[in-house]
Amino acid sequence: MRLIFDIALTHVAGRGRQTLVAVIGVAVGVGFSIAMAALMQGGQDDFVRQLVDTMPHVDVTDEQRTARRQPAEDLFEAVAISGLRPRDDRRGIINPTKAVSWLEEWMPGRLAAVLNVQGVIRYSGREVGAVVIGIEPEKEMRVSPIVEDFESGSFSALAAGGNNVVIGDTMASRLGAALGDTITAISSEGRARNFKIVGLFHTGTTARDEGEGYVLLKNAQILSNRPNAINEIRIKLDDPNAAPSIAHRVEVELGYKAVAWQEANESILEALVVRNVIMYTVVAAIMLVAGFGIFNIVSTITHEKARDIAIMKSLGFSETDMRRLFVIEGLAIGIAGSLLGWTLGFAITYALSQVRSEECRKAQAPAAAVGSKPGRYPTRETATDPSAASAGRASG
Numbered sequence: 001m002r003l004i005f006d007i008a009l010t011h012v013a014g015r016g017r018q019t020l021v022a023v024i025g026v027a028v029g030v031g032f033s034i035a036m037a038a039l040m041q042g043g044q045d046d047f048v049r050q051l052v053d054t055m056p057h058v059d060v061t062d063e064q065r066t067a068r069r070q071p072a073e074d075l076f077e078a079v080a081i082s083g084l085r086p087r088d089d090r091r092g093i094i095n096p097t098k099a100v101s102w103l104e105e106w107m108p109g110r111l112a113a114v115l116n117v118q119g120v121i122r123y124s125g126r127e128v129g130a131v132v133i134g135i136e137p138e139k140e141m142r143v144s145p146i147v148e149d150f151e152s153g154s155f156s157a158l159a160a161g162g163n164n165v166v167i168g169d170t171m172a173s174r175l176g177a178a179l180g181d182t183i184t185a186i187s188s189e190g191r192a193r194n195f196k197i198v199g200l201f202h203t204g205t206t207a208r209d210e211g212e213g214y215v216l217l218k219n220a221q222i223l224s225n226r227p228n229a230i231n232e233i234r235i236k237l238d239d240p241n242a243a244p245s246i247a248h249r250v251e252v253e254l255g256y257k258a259v260a261w262q263e264a265n266e267s268i269l270e271a272l273v274v275r276n277v278i279m280y281t282v283v284a285a286i287m288l289v290a291g292f293g294i295f296n297i298v299s300t301i302t303h304e305k306a307r308d309i310a311i312m313k314s315l316g317f318s319e320t321d322m323r324r325l326f327v328i329e330g331l332a333i334g335i336a337g338s339l340l341g342w343t344l345g346f347a348i349t350y351a352l353s354q355v356r357s358e359e360c361r362k363a364q365a366p367a368a369a370v371g372s373k374p375g376r377y378p379t380r381e382t383a384t385d386p387s388a389a390s391a392g393r394a395s396g
């Protein structure tokens with residue numbers, strides 16, 4: 001066997017230029033395959049992470065997928081009721097305190113009960129259609145992704161006293177309002193209530209920055225004339241992958257529609273599966289081309305060494321020994337190319353990992369620098385006080 005190894009290495013080394021070309025071909029194929037797979041998989045993981053972080057893992061609403069089972073269906077097996085629609089009940093989730101307490105007993109994660117009120121926000125003759133969301137700040141901060149996106153203020157400012165609201169920066173721009181201004185929220189029932197802007201956030205999502213405002217839960221209940229009501233429970237789980245089973249149990253027990261994040265983004269996840277199939281098909285094609293390079297070199301050596309093969313057979317080498325000889329030569333080229341390709345792939349992947357977006361650079365900036373950065377939107381006092389404005393320009 002040692003003699004076969006020596007002959008194989010002699011054949012490979014004797015054709016140095018062709019061997020080097022074959023090794024480089026394999027290395028390039030392996031290296032770019034690793035880099036492409038790493039880039040695509042990393043992009044997918046980051047996308048899914050952002051998808052999971054920006055929405056509830058399980059979203060329980062006061063809707064129902066199907067109408068409740070009727071008593072007659074329980075008493076008589078022959079009874080079948082069709083065309084029955086769920087009741088349109090504006091009260092929201094019935095007995096919300098009991099539902100929240102039951103969830104907190106066993107659910108592995110955090111939750112927040114909210115009340116969504118459709119309406120209009122008005123300021124200085126301008127109007128914007130929006131959803132006024134009533135929250136409990138302490139609980140909302142544990143499940144909401146907006147916590148890290150405040151330009152000024154926070155959810156905690158809602159509980160500072162009075163009727164306060166936090167809105168998106170795009171909504172503030174459309175209304176011409178600034179921090180400290182008082183806006184008017186009008187519900188779909190025609191009830192109006194004034195709120196003072198105590199916070200501005202920017203998420204980068206137009207629908208959220210332009211169409212959402214957050215107030216205390218009790219204020220939303222007063223605005224919608226629905227005392228002690230909630231119509232949504234947002235759940236963040238310790239293990240996001242457990243969302244389907246948790247949603248199924250919640251829906252069975254409470255009777256309300258519970259949507260896991262996988263169900264809410266089913267079409268997107270299916271698109272990712274198709275993209276993975278395409279990616280691995282391309283990677284397989286690259287590896288196949290590299291494999292043909294090895295086959296070409298070994299095949300050429302075999303044809304050129306036909307006389308040597310005949311001599312070796314006459315000396316007592318069997319056909320199995322000949323096959324083993326050329327398999328070893330192919331393996332030598334493949335292993336050398338794979339090791340070099342792994343190094344190349346690691347280098348390309350590392351180089352790509354050093355590319356940072358603007359958001360990443362901001363996230364990695366020191367907290368002091370971020371905290372000292374002047375607010376994007378001035379308060380009304382700063383905007384109307386010349387001395388304050390001059391001081392702001394001087395400090396800038």
